[in-house]
Amino acid sequence: MAADLPLSLSDTIVALSTPPGAGAIALVRLSGPQAIALTDAVFAGKRLADQPGHTLHYGTLRDGERVLDEVVVSLFRGPHSYTREDVVEISTHGSDYIVQEVLALLLRHGARLAEAGEFTKRAFLHGAFDLAQAEAVADLIAADSALSHQVALRQMRGGFSRELKELRGQLVHFAALLELELDFGEEDVEFADRTGLVRLLQEVQALVRRLLRSFELGNVIKNGVTTVIAGRPNAGKSTLLNALLNEDRAIVSDVPGTTRDLIEDEVSIEGIRFRFVDTAGLRDTTDVVEALGVERTRQRVQQAALVVYLFDMTTTSPAELQAEIKALLLPAGVRVLAVGNKLDVASEDELAAFSNRPDTVLIAASRGDGLNELQQALLARVRVDGLEHTGASTIVTNLRHARSLEVASRHLDAVLVGLSTGGGTELLAADLRHALNALGQITGEISNDDLLTSIFTQFCIGK
Structure with a gap:
């Protein structure tokens, strides 16, 4: 594989791998054929070239006679490293000045600054993992909930990739038989069992x-x-936002029209992150500022993935509720959850009007009553076809992967149609090749420079 690797892999790259800014420790990472030699040139301590991999060494970094810092150097010899190359990680004190001086020193000695995602790109090019696993590294770094961390970690460890490779491996066998038929087209022979192919494709x-x-x-x-x-003014939207966040994030007042701008904050419910947006009450108004807030509310409702329509049970009838939700003119696909507020002061008749409705949750936002039921209803609206969000099934999180799967599915359908209608072998083989190509692009078995550049430039510099 090395003969096919880009010439840039002959460079030794360097970057800061910890977040910029002052801190206790900063980590400067080098990778490439000269990583150890470059570090030896500026490190006063044990000679790193003589040391085994996976060892730590204390010493100082020097620019000539000037001591830059006391450091700990971590040594990893390829192929037993993240990039499968020689890697050196220098732990310095977390001063911006020290970091910049260390980077400048290493650049003067022949290293070059790493591009975004170049360490992970090198790991991919050296076969440490496939493209889907490499993208999961970025997802793992960005994970901000237990569930997103769990899914990214599962994909980084190859769960999704193994499933795809098994799929692709089964199809490759039949594709090869179809290609063989094309080679013997004049003899009119069939090497691929059509019945077996249909069953496999299904x-x-x-x-x-x-x-x-x-x-x-x-x-x-x-x-x-x-x-x-x-919802309408004074339905309790700001009170509900505060209750969900468990803090006084929005101003609560009995005066209608208090909320005139959007207030946003996030909360994690059983590992799924919800970004709640408190909005201005929906009503006709002559107040110019409030009218702007109402217009922003209508715009944001159109962009939502989920709308919680909050209504006051003591002043709203079921018919009025239905009309108000219809008036939102929601785009197709936007889910709505009707939430009746003021459970604590509603009469028996008012409760009876909205009880036992599968699309409605009843709460008392000011006291926190019904919040657990509301959270479960929110979760229910982001579950898909019975897939439990805590289950072990493979979950696709990457838009690029989803688009490739759509292409593969479209061509698999074409093959199935061709088989049922007696389509020619050449067309069947072409569609099967397209399907295999789409699946191969997910894992990087089929890739190009533009695709790799697009993916890895989304990484941080030091990864």
């Missing part, structure tokens, strides 16, 4: 479609759910 297609369905949930896990709290 199984593969079922799995591809399950993976595609999981993307809706995976997107939620990775990016969170934008949830707009809408």
